[in-house]
Amino acid sequence: MDIHETINGLIQELRRGTIIIGVLSQLTEPQYGYSLVSVLEQKGIAVDPGTLYPLLRRLEKQGLLESKWDTNESRPRKYYLISEDGAQVYMQLCQEWSAMKASLDSLIKGDDDHGAN
């Protein structure tokens, strides 16, 4: 297999888990799917709408998000907002992420002279 393909596959795998943190972080204000895609993209997190829309539904089903249809505008849109449970999960995930980042950084930088650099 081409090395670039391998790299792309691995990057996608890495991103998969972080997308959920990204999504939860932005939903303290109600947003609909496509506006969330643009917001995340502006902040450097590229998400495929075909991935995000099913993900939003799944998170709603898990009770992390609440949703409401807005039919006042020209096209009806489903707005998502983080739930109480979701906020708690988000906090926990953030802590986990910081710890993971710190551990990985120490591995990569090799502060005990055993790292790759």
Add this chain to the structure above:
Amino acid sequence: MELIERYIYAVTLKLHEKQRSEIEQELRGLIEDMLEDHLQGREATQKDVEEVLAALGEPGELADKYRGYKRYLIGPELFPLYLTVMKVVLASVGIAMLVVFCIEAFLDHTQVLHSFVDTLVTLISACFQAFAWVTIAFGFAEFAGGRKDLLRKQNAWKPADLPLLPDHRSQIKRSDPIASIVFTILFAVLLTFAIDMFGVWRFQSEGARSVVPFFNEAVFRSFLPYIIALLGLTLIKDSIKLITGKWTIKLLSFDLLITALHLVLALFMFSDTAIWNADFMAQMTQAGLTPIGSEEHQFVSEFWNFATANMLYIMALILVFGMVSPVIRMYRLKK
């Protein structure tokens, strides 16, 4: 914008009905948003729509993501076994049909073409039947297996649940059940369609053949349902052997039970000599094979009388002998 509707239809088609209408609405909104973004104020062309839909990806994949799992009739876990069983079953049907065809052709060459066409038609329909039944059985196993996985998740897994390492004493060679399946099916076909061919064959010079049958066909046929049921049980046993690949106490008990049932059936069939062709010796003589008073007549008649009178004991001996090996195996496994 027919393309958009076609796309939405293609995605929702593969989804659960309850989710359909909402996802439909959501998708329509998304595609319109994406299109608006893509156009930057221009008029939409067919090409723009195509580009947006291509960016959204294949409808089947999107539907899979919405559903959260892939759908299978027979999943990747069962598929290799499905292929093996399908090959064995189709080959057995093919071989059995070929044997029946050969016998028919042998008995009557004037009708070879006719019986060839007949066999071909039956073969095709039998293969379709076999294919359908195997597929239905595996589809059902897949469906039931999915449920079992859910049940299993509720009970935490323990290291003690690990399967035992294969023991060479308990391993079953794949060729053993496969050969048994082939012969069982062949036997069932022969007994059902060609019981009158079990007998002494006489070849006449003009090419015609006559058979002096061993059995009284009507009496034998009355036992046929039990024989077929027993062969069916044997097929189930062989399938289990093929699937599990190793002897267990349960499987050995099932094996012994089937042999015991054979013994019971033999008891019913052969305790009375009614099952035998009562006119066997007379017909043999009539066919000119054993002229009265000849040494052959004497010998065949003695042999026939001995065999019919003692068939029950002969069968019992063979069956009991067949039980020795599973009993030894069971004893070793228990240790």
